[in-house]
Amino acid sequence: MGTVPSSLPLSESGLKLSGPKPSVAIIGAGAIGLSIAWRLAQAGCRVDVFDRGEAGRGATHAAGGMLAACVETEPGEDALLPLTRASQALWPDFARAVEEASGLPVDLRTEGTMIVALNADDAARLRFLHDFQSGLGLPVEWLTGGAVRKREPYLQPGVAGALFCPEDHQVDNRKLALALRAAVMRAGGRIHERTEVSGIETRGGRATGVRVGEELVQADQVVLAAGAWSGRIDGLPAAARPPVRPIKGQMLCVRMDPALPLLRHTVWTQTGTYLIPRLDGRLLVGATTEERGFDDRMTAGGLFALLEGAWRALPGIAELPVEETWVGFRPGSRDDAPILGSCAVEGLVLATGHHRNGILLTPVTADGIARLILTGETDPAIAPFGLDRFAPKKTALGALA
Numbered sequence: 001m002g003t004v005p006s007s008l009p010l011s012e013s014g015l016k017l018s019g020p021k022p023s024v025a026i027i028g029a030g031a032i033g034l035s036i037a038w039r040l041a042q043a044g045c046r047v048d049v050f051d052r053g054e055a056g057r058g059a060t061h062a063a064g065g066m067l068a069a070c071v072e073t074e075p076g077e078d079a080l081l082p083l084t085r086a087s088q089a090l091w092p093d094f095a096r097a098v099e100e101a102s103g104l105p106v107d108l109r110t111e112g113t114m115i116v117a118l119n120a121d122d123a124a125r126l127r128f129l130h131d132f133q134s135g136l137g138l139p140v141e142w143l144t145g146g147a148v149r150k151r152e153p154y155l156q157p158g159v160a161g162a163l164f165c166p167e168d169h170q171v172d173n174r175k176l177a178l179a180l181r182a183a184v185m186r187a188g189g190r191i192h193e194r195t196e197v198s199g200i201e202t203r204g205g206r207a208t209g210v211r212v213g214e215e216l217v218q219a220d221q222v223v224l225a226a227g228a229w230s231g232r233i234d235g236l237p238a239a240a241r242p243p244v245r246p247i248k249g250q251m252l253c254v255r256m257d258p259a260l261p262l263l264r265h266t267v268w269t270q271t272g273t274y275l276i277p278r279l280d281g282r283l284l285v286g287a288t289t290e291e292r293g294f295d296d297r298m299t300a301g302g303l304f305a306l307l308e309g310a311w312r313a314l315p316g317i318a319e320l321p322v323e324e325t326w327v328g329f330r331p332g333s334r335d336d337a338p339i340l341g342s343c344a345v346e347g348l349v350l351a352t353g354h355h356r357n358g359i360l361l362t363p364v365t366a367d368g369i370a371r372l373i374l375t376g377e378t379d380p381a382i383a384p385f386g387l388d389r390f391a392p393k394k395t396a397l398g399a400l401a
């Protein structure tokens with residue numbers, strides 16, 4: 001595994017946070033924007049958060065809340081691992097702190113996650129992933145079919161084994177959004193819902209605030225955390241525009257008896273379907289991954305794929321009532337990693353492009369971005385994820401590659 005850079009919670013990092021604090025306008029009240037707002041408001045900044053809809057009702061509402069640094073690491077995707085593991089390590093304290101600050105639960109569940117092999121072919125493929133992930137130093141364990149059935153007796157009886165990731169937990173992302181919203185307000189931050197920012201104001205190459213209708217809201221620093229909409233904001237030169245696009249995901253939820261849940265761990269199948277049991281009896285099934293722009297329609301094919309994948313692993317799901325279906329838009333960047341930090345416009349900070357990992361990466365993003373704004377220092381954890389990694393490189397002959 002790559003070295004996990006030091007990423008201390010801001011409150012414990014020993015930074016000198018005295019002196020005048022910048023005023024900050026944050027575009028986007030999802031988990032990322034709200035958590036940055038909370039950290040900055042706690043540190044004494046004047047913070048205004050703007051959202052075109054209601055706080056936490058975009059990708060944060062649509063997500064599954066998996067904190068899955070291990071499960072989601074496949075060959076070729078290990079560059080993100082130091083960041084995802086650093087954030088995963090921050091989650092227990094982060095969850096506690098948000099609950100304390102808001103007085104609201106976020107339902108962090110720590111049973112861990114299994115990727116199940118439903119037959120011998122699945123098991124052979126999963127062994128390969130086990131070797132790969134163990135080679136990276138990730139905490140993963142092989143479970144025999146019998147051991148899996150003991151832990152999850154309602155899985156398909158022929159289950160041949162599982163890769164168990166004991167540190168891949170889950171949080172109720174919808175509760176998290178409510179808690180973060182409350183924490184921001186309790187810390188003195190202002191949240192402007194149904195208030196669309198039409199553009200970022202700049203003067204002399206520096207961000208001076210945001211435009212809301214006819215009004216200019218001045219700020220020393222502007223944070224762009226608008227998820228899949230981040231690339232559409234007006235007023236930015238091309239060099240500062242994050243290359244973010246929507247990656248559609250369809251999901252559904254069935255209702256279990258909370259006293260007799262069909263599942264306790266988060267479970268992934270080899271076809272990429274995942275099942276996430278909540279404490280209140282909801283069982284989430286996700287998710288498709290589609291390049292369809294902002295098309296927010298559920299499709300028959302999407303529903304079929306989710307239900308079939310879930311039913312193959314957990315046949316009893318066929319009896320459960322469907323409670324909800326929904327579509328969300330992951331903010332995908334060109335390399336599927338987030339875009340974090342300063343950019344060509346002075347005073348503009350980017351916190352977007354979190355793709356499949358927005359909830360997982362919330363604590364490390366909040367601490368890294370708040371630290372940058374308060375001290376000018378770039379946390380080593382977020383340093384590799386600047387927008388400049390996409391800048392055209394000059395070749396030896398001077399041409400742009």
Ligand code: GLY
Pocket residue numbers: 064066249286287330355356357
């Ligand atoms: N992290 C799960 C998803 O994006 O579907």
